[in-house]
Amino acid sequence: MILSDILKKIDISLNSNLRVSGLNTLLDASENEISFLENKKYIKDLSKTKAGAVLVKKEFEKNVPENTIAIVCEEPYLTLARLSKFFAPKVIETQGNDCIIGENTNIMSNVYLGKDSKIGKNCTIMSGSFIGDNVSIGDNTTIYSNVSVYRDCTIGSDCIIHAGTVIGSDGFGFAHTKTGKYIKIYQNGNVTVGNDVEIGANCSIDRAAFNSTIIGNGVRIDNLVHIAHNCVLKDGCILTGQVGLSGSTTLNEFVIMGGQSATAGHLEIAPFTTIAARGGVTKSITEPKKQWAGFPLFEHRQWLKLQSRIAKLLK
Amino acid sequence: MILSDILKKIDISLNSNLRVSGLNTLLDASENEISFLENKKYIKDLSKTKAGAVLVKKEFEKNVPENTIAIVCEEPYLTLARLSKFFAPKVIETQGNDCIIGENTNIMSNVYLGKDSKIGKNCTIMSGSFIGDNVSIGDNTTIYSNVSVYRDCTIGSDCIIHAGTVIGSDGFGFAHTKTGKYIKIYQNGNVTVGNDVEIGANCSIDRAAFNSTIIGNGVRIDNLVHIAHNCVLKDGCILTGQVGLSGSTTLNEFVIMGGQSATAGHLEIAPFTTIAARGGVTKSITEPKKQWAGFPLFEHRQWLKLQSRIAKLLK
Amino acid sequence: MILSDILKKIDISLNSNLRVSGLNTLLDASENEISFLENKKYIKDLSKTKAGAVLVKKEFEKNVPENTIAIVCEEPYLTLARLSKFFAPKVIETQGNDCIIGENTNIMSNVYLGKDSKIGKNCTIMSGSFIGDNVSIGDNTTIYSNVSVYRDCTIGSDCIIHAGTVIGSDGFGFAHTKTGKYIKIYQNGNVTVGNDVEIGANCSIDRAAFNSTIIGNGVRIDNLVHIAHNCVLKDGCILTGQVGLSGSTTLNEFVIMGGQSATAGHLEIAPFTTIAARGGVTKSITEPKKQWAGFPLFEHRQWLKLQSRIAKLLK
Numbered sequence: 001m002i003l004s005d006i007l008k009k010i011d012i013s014l015n016s017n018l019r020v021s022g023l024n025t026l027l028d029a030s031e032n033e034i035s036f037l038e039n040k041k042y043i044k045d046l047s048k049t050k051a052g053a054v055l056v057k058k059e060f061e062k063n064v065p066e067n068t069i070a071i072v073c074e075e076p077y078l079t080l081a082r083l084s085k086f087f088a089p090k091v092i093e094t095q096g097n098d099c100i101i102g103e104n105t106n107i108m109s110n111v112y113l114g115k116d117s118k119i120g121k122n123c124t125i126m127s128g129s130f131i132g133d134n135v136s137i138g139d140n141t142t143i144y145s146n147v148s149v150y151r152d153c154t155i156g157s158d159c160i161i162h163a164g165t166v167i168g169s170d171g172f173g174f175a176h177t178k179t180g181k182y183i184k185i186y187q188n189g190n191v192t193v194g195n196d197v198e199i200g201a202n203c204s205i206d207r208a209a210f211n212s213t214i215i216g217n218g219v220r221i222d223n224l225v226h227i228a229h230n231c232v233l234k235d236g237c238i239l240t241g242q243v244g245l246s247g248s249t250t251l252n253e254f255v256i257m258g259g260q261s262a263t264a265g266h267l268e269i270a271p272f273t274t275i276a277a278r279g280g281v282t283k284s285i286t287e288p289k290k291q292w293a294g295f296p297l298f299e300h301r302q303w304l305k306l307q308s309r310i311a312k313l314l315k
Numbered sequence: 316m317i318l319s320d321i322l323k324k325i326d327i328s329l330n331s332n333l334r335v336s337g338l339n340t341l342l343d344a345s346e347n348e349i350s351f352l353e354n355k356k357y358i359k360d361l362s363k364t365k366a367g368a369v370l371v372k373k374e375f376e377k378n379v380p381e382n383t384i385a386i387v388c389e390e391p392y393l394t395l396a397r398l399s400k401f402f403a404p405k406v407i408e409t410q411g412n413d414c415i416i417g418e419n420t421n422i423m424s425n426v427y428l429g430k431d432s433k434i435g436k437n438c439t440i441m442s443g444s445f446i447g448d449n450v451s452i453g454d455n456t457t458i459y460s461n462v463s464v465y466r467d468c469t470i471g472s473d474c475i476i477h478a479g480t481v482i483g484s485d486g487f488g489f490a491h492t493k494t495g496k497y498i499k500i501y502q503n504g505n506v507t508v509g510n511d512v513e514i515g516a517n518c519s520i521d522r523a524a525f526n527s528t529i530i531g532n533g534v535r536i537d538n539l540v541h542i543a544h545n546c547v548l549k550d551g552c553i554l555t556g557q558v559g560l561s562g563s564t565t566l567n568e569f570v571i572m573g574g575q576s577a578t579a580g581h582l583e584i585a586p587f588t589t590i591a592a593r594g595g596v597t598k599s600i601t602e603p604k605k606q607w608a609g610f611p612l613f614e615h616r617q618w619l620k621l622q623s624r625i626a627k628l629l630k
Numbered sequence: 631m632i633l634s635d636i637l638k639k640i641d642i643s644l645n646s647n648l649r650v651s652g653l654n655t656l657l658d659a660s661e662n663e664i665s666f667l668e669n670k671k672y673i674k675d676l677s678k679t680k681a682g683a684v685l686v687k688k689e690f691e692k693n694v695p696e697n698t699i700a701i702v703c704e705e706p707y708l709t710l711a712r713l714s715k716f717f718a719p720k721v722i723e724t725q726g727n728d729c730i731i732g733e734n735t736n737i738m739s740n741v742y743l744g745k746d747s748k749i750g751k752n753c754t755i756m757s758g759s760f761i762g763d764n765v766s767i768g769d770n771t772t773i774y775s776n777v778s779v780y781r782d783c784t785i786g787s788d789c790i791i792h793a794g795t796v797i798g799s800d801g802f803g804f805a806h807t808k809t810g811k812y813i814k815i816y817q818n819g820n821v822t823v824g825n826d827v828e829i830g831a832n833c834s835i836d837r838a839a840f841n842s843t844i845i846g847n848g849v850r851i852d853n854l855v856h857i858a859h860n861c862v863l864k865d866g867c868i869l870t871g872q873v874g875l876s877g878s879t880t881l882n883e884f885v886i887m888g889g890q891s892a893t894a895g896h897l898e899i900a901p902f903t904t905i906a907a908r909g910g911v912t913k914s915i916t917e918p919k920k921q922w923a924g925f926p927l928f929e930h931r932q933w934l935k936l937q938s939r940i941a942k943l944l945k
Contacts, residue, residue, distance in 0.1 A: 091439055091457055092421065092423070092439060092441070106722065108722070108742065109742060110425045110442075110443070110740045110742065110758075112423065112424060112425065112441075112442035112443070112460065124721055124722060126722070126742075126760065127740075127742035127760050128425075128443050128461065128740070128742070128758050128759075128760055128776065128778075129443075130441065130442050130443055130460035130461060130478070142721055144778065144780075144799070145742065145760035145778040146443065146461050146479070146758065146760060146776050146778050146794075148443075148459065148460040148461050148478035148479060148516075150459075150478070160800070160814075162796065162799040162800065162834075163760070163778035163780070163796040163799055164461070164479055164517065164776070164778060164794055164795075164796050164832065164834070165479075166477065166478040166479045166516035166517055166538075169459070169477040169478055169515060169516040169538065170475070170477065170513075170515075172515065172535070172537040172538075172555065172556070174513075174535060180533070180551050180569060181511075181533065182511075182533060182535055182551075182553075184475075184513065196811075196812075198800075198804075198814065200799060200800075200802065200834065200836075201778075201796035201799040201834035201836075202479065202517050202539075202794065202796055202832050202833075202834050202854075203517075204477075204479070204515065204516035204517050204538035204539055206515075206516075206538065218810070218811060218812060220802070220804060220812055222802040222856075222858075223796075223799065223802075223834035223836065223856045223858075224517075224539060224832075224834055224854060224856045224874075226537075226538050226539045226556040226557055228537075228538075228556060236810050236812075238812075240802065240876075241802070241856040241858060241874050241876070242557070242856055242872070242874045242892075244539075244556050244557045244574050244575055246555075246556070246574060254810065259874050259876060259892060260575070260874055260890070260892055262557075262574060262575055262592070262593070264592065277892070277894065277910070278892070278910060278925055280592070280593055295593055296622050296626075298626075302629060305629060306625070306626070306628060306629050307926050309628040309629065310625065310628060310936070310940065311926075311928075311936070313936060313939040313940060314932060314935060314936050314939065406754055406772055407736065407738070407754060407756070425740045425757075425758070427738065427739060427740065427756075427757035427758070427775065443740075443758050443776065444758075445756065445757050445758055445775035445776060445793070461758065461776050461794070463758075463774065463775040463776050463793035463794060463831075465774075465793070479776075479794055479832065480794075481792065481793040481794045481831035481832055481853075484774070484792040484793055484830060484831035484853065485790070485792065485828075485830075487830065487850070487852040487853075487870065487871070489828075489850060495848070495866050495884065496826075496848065497826075497848060497850055497866075497868075499790075499828065517794065517832050517854075518832075519792075519794070519830065519831035519832050519853035519854055521830075521831075521853065539832075539854060541852075541853045541854045541871040541872055543852075543853075543871060557872070559854075559871050559872045559889050559890055561870075561871070561889060575890070577872075577889060577890055577907070577908070579907065595907070595908055610908055611937050611941075613941075617944060620944060621940070621941070621943060621944050624943040624944065625940065625943060
């Protein structure tokens with residue numbers, strides 16, 4: 001798409017024949033992508049961006065790097081939302097190649113296989129599962145019944161996905177208008193699941209707004225776990241039942257999260273961290289190999305001590 | 316049905332040829348409906364009821380209004396439960412008209428379409444979804460794979476329902492007998508979802524016991540959210556991941572609930588209220604535009620202050 | 631299978647022609663089963679075991695009873711995990727008898743029925759549901775759309791299972807290698823659901839590692855509830871929305887758990903106990919008929935008192 005043409009659709013007039021292929025964050029955008037600056041705290045990222053164009057408020061126009069086109073608008077995030085629709089792929093493809101199915105793979109009855117998808121060898125895809133368009137699944141992977149894998153997602157080899165789990169549903173993203181309407185930010189990224197991953201029943205793992213929500217190799221996820229858009233789980237992480245991760249949170253290698261524990265968004269947890277059941281993480285954890293508990297979060301030993309102090313209030 | 320006849324089925328003898336069409340609460344019941352008084356605190360409602368008949372204990376017979384028939388019984392709520400079965404529609408209709416499907420609507424393979432249902436224009440209903448009997452869906456609505464919409468529910472236009480979500484499952488209602496058996500209160504209401512609503516993956520929204528569970532226009536619901544029977548979400552509410560609402564709770568316009576937050580039942584939350592992640596609401600919130608946190612719930616600023624005081628106990 | 635043969639597959643050489651049929655705990659194992667001792671605290675169980683063979687560390691070889699074969703290894707739990715694969719039944723049976731369907735039972739379109747399964751009279755199995763191999767369902771049971779019942783599970787009569795629920799998914803079990811790889815413990819048990827049970831939408835009830843996860847008669851389970859492997863819910867238990875039970879926990883008769891409450895694993899809760907919403911149970915509760923709340927857990931009245939004391943810290 002040509003930048004002028006797409007901006008015209010949302011009533012912004014700007015003369016540029018730059019070819020644009022999508023939206024992205026300041027740091028990840030390429031010269032053919034549009035990015036945005038809404039929140040002042042990312043202004044350092046603006047100076048580093050390689051984006052072809054950036055949506056900015058008038059006051060930050062001067063901070064846009066030389067090779068990047070400034071698209072000045074009052075509400076960059078809202079404008080981004082309006083643009084996102086034009087980069088969204090079709091909900092369902094009607095054209096394309098039939099799914100390629102590897103040797104010895106068992107596709108059971110009532111499975112939907114999307115266009116241009118590919119399933120490896122020795123897999124089982126059980127009845128009622130939905131494999132969207134342009135999905136890739138490795139070898140020896142078992143997908144139980146009534147699983148939904150949205151378009152463009154990838155799942156590695158030697159994985160087990162239990163029944164009812166949803167991979168690639170839209171992240172929870174929208175911009176607010178001044179009149180209280182919510183404008184959807186189309187979630188044009190995907191989910192990538194590594195090798196040797198087991199995911200329990202009735203989980204939901206949202207696709208990224210841009211780029212990928214990433215589930216690393218060897219990860220183990222229990223039932224009813226919620227993973228929001230753009231999270232990254234590095235290799236060997238363990239999430240037990242009913243854990244919830246907010247958007248853009250990174251769990252480094254071998255992080256363990258106990259039942260019903262949760263994190264806020266846009267934070268990072270150091271390798272080999274353990275969060276006890278019900279723990280609520282609201283800030284990044286930088287020191288590896290520690291154990292944490294509670295909400296607010298304390299080091300586990302401190303939390304136990306604190307609970308005994310609190311209990312003394314009864315006396 | 317004739318009142319005498321239906322009461323005979325549960326061994327209550329009362330001579331009345333009143334035609335009755337269903338059950339309802341004291342305040343909502345019409346002259347052709349049966350209501351009940353179990354809990355003394357609703358006795359004011361009894362005096363205002365327009366119900367054709369009311370199940371009451373002997374001691375409250377005198378409080379039943381003149382035009383309402385008193386059905387005296389020892390356990391009104393249990394009796395209601397026993398009666399509810401006779402008003403329950405069929406689990407599946409075998410007769411009726413085929414679903415009406417609007418122009419340019421894509422019904423994918425392996426979708427079940429119930430009798431007397433109606434789907435508007437430009438919709439997509441993906442594989443594995445179940446659209447029950449007498450369901451109505453507006454225009455431009457996308458229903459992803461493996462969604463279940465139970466009978467009698469309605470969904471508006473411009474909605475997106477993500478995979479695995481269940482709309483219209485039975486509310487959690489039953490009466491206890493003295494011997495420890497639970498008698499189901501058939502959930503004869505429905506769910507109505509407004510226009511421009513997005514609901515995430517693997518949510519459950521229960522149908523009402525009587526009348527409707529209501530999701531207003533413009534509402535945004537994230538993944539794995541539980542909404543119990545007879546809740547009302549007014550326009551523009553936002554529920555993030557893993558929120559749980561107990562029965563008969565009303566969220567007024569633009570209430571925002573953070574991840575894993577929850578409410579008790581039978582309460583009301585004022586417009587523009589924000590409940591932080593993990594907040595637990597146990598009483599109605601009457602003042603609008605405030606921010607709350609914690610369980611027990613405090614104003615957000617107070618909660619932060621309280622946490623810092625609590626942390627000092629460690630010293 | 632012959633013990634020598636199966637051990638050879640994991641490079642343990644031991645000369646024995648004992649016929650073995652599966653794995654089990656020390657106390658439940660029969661003379662044709664293999665058990666294990668990893669954790670010293672179960673050493674009393676070792677002395678009572680009737681297992682045909684037991685995986686033990688060198689230091690406990692002397693504690694193995696006379697009629698039981700000691701299989702000495704460095705990491706018994708990890709060795710158990712490696713063995714478990716060989717006792718796992720097929721993911722899908724391709725041979726066997728067609729499902730037996732009782733009189734007046736309605737199997738709707740797009741239902742998968744496994745081999746050697748059996749469904750009673752007057753049942754309804756709605757579209758999109760998956761009934762695995764060797765499943766047994768009683769009479770008058772209704773299974774809503776998109777439910778998954780994994781192989782070998784049993785469901786009683788007069789039950790209602792709401793849409794999207796998963797019964798019999800694998801428990802969350804694996805052993806760690808020294809290099810950080812997780813070895814799956816194949817979950818070779820099942821789930822048994824009693825009579826007159828209602829289970830809400832999008833729940834997950836995991837199958838047992840050995841033996842059965844048991845849901846007793848008359849149990850009521852709300853939506854989005856997670857029940858881990860080897861839990862036992864005795865008759866009349868009530869679990870409200872989003873409750874989570876960790877593995878091997880027993881709820882005795884008529885235990886009630888409020889919304890989002892949870893338990894740790896390997897504990898037991900006395901009959902007629904009530905856990906308030908959000909309560910977190912980390913130890914067994916031995917005295918019946920008490921009410922508890924909070925996390926950490928207190929008697930409900932004490933918890934209320936404690937909260938009022940805590941609130942005073944604000945002054």
